[in-house]
Amino acid sequence: MKILFIGDIVGRIGCEHLRRILPDFKRRHNVGLVIANGENSADRNGITPETAEHIFTSGVNVITTGNHAFRQSSCNYYYEECPYIIRPANFPEPSYGKGFCIVDMISAQVCVINLLGNVFMNQYGSPFELVDKLIDENSGCPIKIIDFHAEATAEKKAFAYYCDGRVSAVLGTHTHVPTADAQILPNKTAYITDVGMTGAVDSVLGVKKEQSIAWLTGKSLSARFDPADGTCQMDCVLMDIDAKTGRAVSVEQFLIR
Ligand SMILES: [Fe+2]
Ligand SMILES: [Fe+2]
16 A cells, blocks of 8 residues: 655645645555644644645645644644544643544555654653554554654654564654655664655745744744745655555655755
8 A cells, every 4th residue: 555644744835835746646656545744734833724624635634743733722623523633642631632543445444643752852651652552452453654753863763663563654753854764674664764844945944044043043032933935845755555464565755846
């Protein structure tokens, strides 16, 4: 089964780029399922029901999120009502929504799991402990894809080796910078440290560079970051997963300008 995973969509401009690129990409590569991280799809961070609907109607089947999942309170009810938008499973309970979902495909069920790293981030529950429980609970699902939303490269790689052979893929998100290490680990789990982002190229992680520089140099104390504009990129990885065994057969990175 061909599964596409798209890196953090940033702002309205990222949403529009997704809609321009995705339908044709899906046709050309015979993609069966699309997962995208939407935690920054609303202008000035977070996700709203409107940006989520835009992402779904552009051809995405499952939306994952991250540390900005609940930045916009207008989305709280949407996490409860829509089964295909998930937030990190290690957020403190009770939180709106769920940390994983299951998609029924013709050839297999696919379990999508969202987890937050602990290093250099707000420390919620250990993703290592929680993933054991989630793998156990979803043992009937042959294909398991994890969006591991984390800052530290070492934590991402260690977590992927911890899961190797027990899940189909561990895909890093959050830094918005794509890494050049898409690979299949020894026990057939697909891995990349960071998928990257979908948003403006001439930017700092998708936001206006002037605002980022002003904040980092202390010239502005406002942490207001608007999405940048101009040419966009869509960073993604395309995986071929064996529907019977859940093992990764191939993983390929695409950086689409
Ligand atoms: Fe992000
Ligand atoms: Fe994030």
